[in-house]
Structures are given as C-alpha cells and as structure tokens.
Amino acid sequence: MTTASGTYAPKPGAAPLPRMIAAQAALEARMLLRNGEQLLLTVVIPTLLLVLFSSVDIVDTGKGKAVDFLAPGILALAVMSTAFTGQAIATGFERRYGVLKRLAASPLPRWGLMTAKTASVLVTEVLQVILLTVIALALGWSPHGDPAAVLLLLVLGTAAFSGLGLLMAGTLKAEATLAAANLVFLLLLVGGGVIVPLDKFGSAGQHILGLLPISALSDGLRDVLQHGAGMPWGDLGILAVWAVVGLAAAGKFFRWE
Secondary structure (H helix, E strand, O other): OEOOOOOEOOOOOOOOHHHHHHHHHHHHHHHHHHOHHHHHHHHHHHHHHHHHHHHOOOOOOOOOOHHHHHHHHHHHHHHHHHHHHHHHHHHHHHHHOOHHHHHHOOOOOHHHHHHHHHHHHHHHHHHHHHHHHHHHHHOOOOOOOOHHHHHHHHHHHHHHHHHHHHHHHHHOOHHHHHHHHHHHHHHHHHHOOOOOOHHHHHHHHHHHHOOOHHHHHHHHHHHHHOOOOOOOHHHHHHHHHHHHHHHHHHHHHOOOO
C-alpha cells in the first residue's frame, strides 16, 4: 500500500531485534518438539530410565531411596540430551542442508540466531524439568536444598553443553556429528555419574570422571537436592570452565557452510 506521497505504509524493514530472536526461538522450539528422534532423546529416554531404575533394584545407589539418587542425575541427563546431543545433531544437519547459510543472510544476525537456539533449548529444558520432577515426586522423591543453586547449576550446565554441541556441529560433517553425539551421550550416561555412582569406578577413575561436565552437573544437583548442601562451588567452577571453553571454541571454529 502506498500513500499520496508515494511512500509505503506501513514502512517496510526488519522487525526489532528482540522480536526477531523471540520468533526464531519459538520456531526452533516447535521444530525440536515435533522431531521424533529429539523427543526420544529429550523426553522418552530420561523418563524411562528414571522409572525403570527407581522401580527395579538394578544398580546399587547407596543408602536411601533409589529415586533420591537418580532424580538429580536424570535431570542432568535431560540437560545434556537437549543442549548437547539434540542441538548438535539438529544444527549439524541444518548446516549440511544450507539452512544456516540462508538464515545467516537474513536480518537476524548470527549471534542472534545462536541466542535463539539457546533460548529454545532453555524452553525445552523447562518442560523437561517439570515433567521429570512430577514423575520423580510420584515415585517418592524428596528433594532438598536451595532452588537458586539448582537453577545456577542448570544454567551453567546448559551453557557448557551448548558450547560443546555447537562446536561439534560447526566443525564435523552432519553424519559424523550424528554418530559422535550419540556415542558421547551413551558413554556419559554410563560413566558420568548419572545412574552409576562415580565411586564404582575406583579412586583414580572417580577423580578423572568428576571433571566431566555431566559429572559436575549430576554431582552438584545431587549434593543440593539429595543432601541439602549449600552452593556447590567446585562443581559450578568445573561447569563454568567448560562453558567458557566450549562457547569460545564454538564461536571461533564454527563454520556456517
């Protein structure tokens, strides 16, 4: 539509940056939740593991109810499955098919696109945490501790895994990303203190595995939610290091084509 003076009304142009990021984040979240493989990783597998290992005495989780040990670890697994595995696979194939290249040519800046992806991950994680918490409570979970410490652990864990996932997606081919992300998911599921306590791996193994982001996140959540500990600064420090290194490496080495 034009006015008498020949100018367009409304005036054409890009939407405000916050609106563009919000719209892209909403789109990314819908795409993530509609993907069957992603739902399997982010919702189905953590839920099944929580219910199975809480109901059947398969792994020795120490004194107390099994769900009190498992619930924090499964929450950590949910963060990893969404921020690392799911995001790496989805972004890797978007890069292969040229989706990222086209989005990079839109008015939304590249950092805005990455912000939108991170926001979509956070939205998905909120839904995961609510679902898993409800199931764990139904199984008899009795959480303790400071919610602020839990929130800080989840945010730093998301940042750490997002950086590593984007680094993998931006440097490897899509097929290699698919294989590597799923392999890492399985290895960390077994050796990251999610289901099997780290002390089962011996003293040396416990110290080495404790430096992994999944171990720091699951141990930190367990200290707070199971034992009612204060702010787990050691685990937060490990997650912060992984977050800084991962995001910095992703920003430097990520290839859009």
